[in-house]
Amino acid sequence: MHTDFEKRYARTPVRRPSEKILNGMRDASRDLARRLQQRPGRLPGLSVFETMFTTEQRLAELRASDRRVAGTYCYFVPEELLRAFDVTPVRLCSGFTETIAPSEEVLPRDICPLVKSSFGSAVVGGGYLDECDVIILPTSCDAKTKLGEYLADYKPVWLLNLPSTKDYAIVKPFWVQEIKRLKTKLENWTGRKLDRKKLKDAIGLFQKRSKVYRELYELRRAHPGVISHQDWLMAIQASFYADVPTWIAQAENLVQEIRKAVVRPVPDLKVKLLLTGAPVIWPNYKILNIIDELGAAVVADEMCSGHQRLWDYAEPDEWTTDGMLEALASRYLFPATCPCFTGTCDRVDKLLKMAEDFNVDGVIYHDLRLCQLFDMERDLVSRVLKERKMPMLTLHTDYGQEDVEQLKTRVEAFLEIIR
Ligand code: SF4
Ligand code: SF4
Numbered sequence: 001m002h003t004d005f006e007k008r009y010a011r012t013p014v015r016r017p018s019e020k021i022l023n024g025m026r027d028a029s030r031d032l033a034r035r036l037q038q039r040p041g042r043l044p045g046l047s048v049f050e051t052m053f054t055t056e057q058r059l060a061e062l063r064a065s066d067r068r069v070a071g072t073y074c075y076f077v078p079e080e081l082l083r084a085f086d087v088t089p090v091r092l093c094s095g096f097t098e099t100i101a102p103s104e105e106v107l108p109r110d111i112c113p114l115v116k117s118s119f120g121s122a123v124v125g126g127g128y129l130d131e132c133d134v135i136i137l138p139t140s141c142d143a144k145t146k147l148g149e150y151l152a153d154y155k156p157v158w159l160l161n162l163p164s165t166k167d168y169a170i171v172k173p174f175w176v177q178e179i180k181r182l183k184t185k186l187e188n189w190t191g192r193k194l195d196r197k198k199l200k201d202a203i204g205l206f207q208k209r210s211k212v213y214r215e216l217y218e219l220r221r222a223h224p225g226v227i228s229h230q231d232w233l234m235a236i237q238a239s240f241y242a243d244v245p246t247w248i249a250q251a252e253n254l255v256q257e258i259r260k261a262v263v264r265p266v267p268d269l270k271v272k273l274l275l276t277g278a279p280v281i282w283p284n285y286k287i288l289n290i291i292d293e294l295g296a297a298v299v300a301d302e303m304c305s306g307h308q309r310l311w312d313y314a315e316p317d318e319w320t321t322d323g324m325l326e327a328l329a330s331r332y333l334f335p336a337t338c339p340c341f342t343g344t345c346d347r348v349d350k351l352l353k354m355a356e357d358f359n360v361d362g363v364i365y366h367d368l369r370l371c372q373l374f375d376m377e378r379d380l381v382s383r384v385l386k387e388r389k390m391p392m393l394t395l396h397t398d399y400g401q402e403d404v405e406q407l408k409t410r411v412e413a414f415l416e417i418i419r
Helices: 019-037 044-054 057-064 079-084 113-124 142-151 168-190 196-222 229-238 244-261 286-293 307-311 321-331 346-357 372-387 404-418
Strands: 068-072 087-091 134-138 157-160 272-277 297-301 362-368 392-397
Touching (some): 019 044, 044 244, 079 196, 157 168, 168 321, 196 321, 272 286, 286 297, 286 392, 286 404, 346 372, 362 372
Parallel strands (some): 068 087
16 A cells, blocks of 8 residues: 555554543533534424434444545545545544543644644544545645654555645646546555546536535525524534535435525524634534524634535536546635635635625634644734724634633623624
C-alpha cells in the first residue's frame, strides 16, 4: 500500500481502548439528542438524522459492506471521485471532548481541540476511523497538515496538497493535477481504471444532494423558526457518514414536512444571529445551546461543518473524464472560505450576503482556542462588519464545559445591546 509518509522512523501506534471513553461519547450524543427532541414542535423527520449519532447502525453497515472506506478531513476531498471507485467517504473531523485527553498522550497539548479530538479517535478506537482503509488528508491548516504524520502510524494516509491561495490563474493547473493524482492513486489502490459513466452518475447524485439542501435552505430562509440550528447542523453533519441516496431521501422527506409545517404560522424569532468561524461539530453544540437558552437563535452559518459542506456542486462544461475532474477541482476549492487561504475576502463577502439574506441582528464569531487562522482573520471580519454597523460577538472557547457561565454572561450582554 502506497502512503505519502515515510515509514523509516514510524512509531508503534499508541492505543488506549477505553469503554469508559466510548460510553462517555455515547452519553454525550444521547444527551444532545434528548435536548433536541424536547424542543416544542420539532419536526419528526429530524429523528432519522439523529440516529447517525445515537446508534451504531451506520458503523455496522460499513463493517458489513464490501466497499472500501476512506476517511477524510475538512472540505476539499472530492467525494464524487471516491464514489466512482465504490469507495465510501466518511468525514472524521470530531467534536467530542472525550477523545482530547487520550490524544494528548501523543500530540502536543497546545494545538486546536478539533485536531486533538479527531486524532483521539485513533488512540481510543471503536469509531469511524477504525473502519477506514485509507485516510485522505488535505493540507489545510498547519495542525491538520502535521496530523497526517501522526495518523500515518495508524492508517495509510494520502495527502491532498492544497495551494495557499485561490488565485485561479495561478493555482488551477496545480490543483487539477492534484485531483488527477488522487484519481491515479485510487486506480492503483482499487486495481480499476476510472469509469467515466460511474463518475458522471456520482456527480449527478451529489448535484441532487446539493439541490435538496438548497430547497431546505430556501425554506428555512423564508421561515427561520421552523428548525433550530442545532437540528440544522445535526442533519448536515449526518451527511459526514451517511449513505448518500439515503441522506437525500431523508432530506426530501424533511422538505415535505417543512412545507406542511409552514402552512401554519411559524413562531417569530426575537433575535436572529449568523454563525461564522471555526467549525462547530456534533456533539459540541455548546455555543448554540447557550444562545438558545438566552432566547436568541442562530438562523444560518457559513462554516465548513455546516452550510459550506452541502451548498456547492460540480457543474462540468463537458462530461468527458477531464471535464468532470476539472469541475470537481473547482467545486472543492473555489467556494471554500477556510482561513488556510490567504489574499481573499471570500468569507467576508459571503457573510455580508448571508447577513442580508437572513436579515440577522448580529454575527457570532466562533474562535476556537489555539486556532491562529480564525483568530487572525477575526480582525478583518470584525472591521468590515463594524463599518456596516452589524454587531459581532467573538466567543473564544474550546470543547470543555468550564467556561459555560462566562460565555452566557458575554452572550447575554451582547443580546442586551442588539435587542
Ligand atoms: S476551517 Fe478549514 S482547516 Fe478547519 S476544518 Fe474547516 S476546512 Fe478544515
Ligand atoms: S479550527 Fe483552526 S487549527 Fe483547528 S482545524 Fe480548523 S483551521 Fe485548523
